[in-house]
Amino acid sequence: MAEVPEPHTGWTFLTNHARVLAVIADNQTVRIRDIAARCRLTERAVQKIIADLEQDGYLSHTREGRGNTYRIEPGKVLRHPAEAGLTVAALLSLLVQDEADRSLLPEPDTGGA
Helix, strand or coil, X not given: CCCCCCCCCCCXXXXXXXXXXXXXXXXXXXXXHHHHHHHCCCHHHHHHHHHHHHHCCCEEEEEECCEEEEEECCCCXXXXXXXXXXXXXXXXXXXXXXXXXXXXXXXXXCCCC
């Protein structure tokens, strides 16, 4: 797994719900512990976000052994009126593609040798 960035204070462009959904889109069998690490959240916060997403029909899961397999509803429309008509699939196509593109970038030069 890639190195997790340092925590950030202040406002950001994405909500924690969008971050969790993007991580699940990248790996439908990801563990809550790993979601929490990638999103810089507590496991309890991730569980609450997953419950929110499931309650509103954006996400479902099936139990497989000791883990879960998640299913995202790609045609579900985003909640805010400003995003009227924008689907989860459209949002995730931007976020997941960005992650794929970033993994192809060279590591930043930190100046150390």
